[in-house]
Amino acid sequence: MLSHEVQSNREAKHAGIQFIELPQQWDEIETAPGTYASEFATIANQVYPALDTAIVLSLNPIDTNALRVPKHLRESTWESDERIKAFCDWVDWTLAQLPDASIQAIAVGNEVDGWFAQHPDELAGYKAFFDAVARHIHTKHPNIPVGVKVTFGGRTGKLASEFDKLESSADACMLTYYPLDETFQVRPPSSIEADFVKMIEVASGKPIHLLEAGYPSGAACGSSLDQQAEFIDVIFVAWDKHVEAFPVINFVWICDMSKAKVSAMTRYYGVELPAFAEYLGTLGLQTHDGKPKPAWNRVRENVAKRAR
Known part of the structure; x- marks a missing residue:
């Protein structure tokens, strides 16, 4: 499987591709408080620098219509210090696994409008969460752009004004x-x-x-x-x-x-x-x-x- 992936990315590089996206689901990686496991980050650090290919990290507390917050944090709110600190700690751990990689950008959540279409009352809390996470990343890695992935339909739909607010601290x-x-x-x-x-x-x-x-x-x-x-x-x-x-x-x-x-x-x-x-x-x-x-x-x- 790995050799096929490497070959595919070599072909992509030959075609002119300069970066890949590495999605990581928070609840899959943090299996207990402060305990992380992801072989993909380690593999990415070996493969993509050798291919001269940058990485966009998609670190997902939300993946489209699925909540990917670890179970031990499900009772906390988005704006809580507990959830914010835990996510920032995970960001730091992930970046530490990629010391040789070029990080082109970090997305905090994937197509989050899928979740917020059903939970619009959580958007204000997620903005506070994202603002804090973006500040944390900017403090340690000021040259890495940070944002939130939203679908084109969601970004231009009925919650567009709410996503305007959410992106106010995005790069x-x-x-x-x-x-x-x-x-x-x-x-x-x-x-x-x-x-x-x-x-x-x-x-x-x-x-x-x-x-x-x-x-x-x-x-x-x-x-x-x-x-x-x-x-x-x-x-x-x-x-x-x-x-x-x-x-x-x-x-x-x-x-x-x-x-x-x-x-x-x-x-x-x-x-x-x-x-x-x-x-x-x-x-x-x-x-x-x-x-x-x-x-x-x-x-x-x-x-x-x-x-x-």
């Missing part, structure tokens, strides 16, 4: 972007330019880190291999036009997920729509066994064109 507007409707049907690639303009509007002058950008190729999502490839072309054109606002874009993923992984992810998210499984299973730029889709070739071609 960047960190977004994920999958042009889909609520039934996981793709929107046309022609919508990308307007979406980029909307992102710039809500970011209010902050740099936009598009930490996940993807487009499924599956027919159940109303898509195709050609349409996924068109998405790549159009997003590069939009990026050219707005490059100063978008310092980084991360295309998700290199390879399609296995059927077993897709099944596990649909159970995790609790979404049973067939199109959702198709969306998860066909986001890759290559098939699960590593055969390039047209979209992978388009990434390579677009990077090569701009490297001249």
Whole structure:
């Protein structure tokens, strides 16, 4: 498994990719108060510096619609000293496992709008939590940008003003972007330019880190291999036009997920729509066994064109 991962990342590096995202779920890592275990951070410290590839850390007390706070802290509130200190201690431990790595940014939570759509009363507390965590990271690592990952739909939806407040102490507007409707049907690639303009509007002058950008190729999502490839072309054109606002874009993923992984992810998210499984299973730029889709070739071609 590790050798396949290394090979995939070597291919990605050859295609022009400069960073990867390393997601870490808080409750998986801190198994008891102050007790941590994560082999992935150690592996990342060995692999990515050797590939001259930076890391975006996604340290998640929330992962989309799932709370990832360790059990021993579930009775505390977001703004409590106990929860804030515990998270900051975990941040320090994680960074200590990556002494050789280049940390491009830290996201405190992944697509947190999934949780707050059901728990909007917790947003004020999470802002206090994030403000304290950001201050802690800035004190020790002033050159690492800190933010919170939110979906494009959530950041521009009915809680947009609350996310404006949440991001007031963030260094960047960190977004994920999958042009889909609520039934996981793709929107046309022609919508990308307007979406980029909307992102710039809500970011209010902050740099936009598009930490996940993807487009499924599956027919159940109303898509195709050609349409996924068109998405790549159009997003590069939009990026050219707005490059100063978008310092980084991360295309998700290199390879399609296995059927077993897709099944596990649909159970995790609790979404049973067939199109959702198709969306998860066909986001890759290559098939699960590593055969390039047209979209992978388009990434390579677009990077090569701009490297001249």
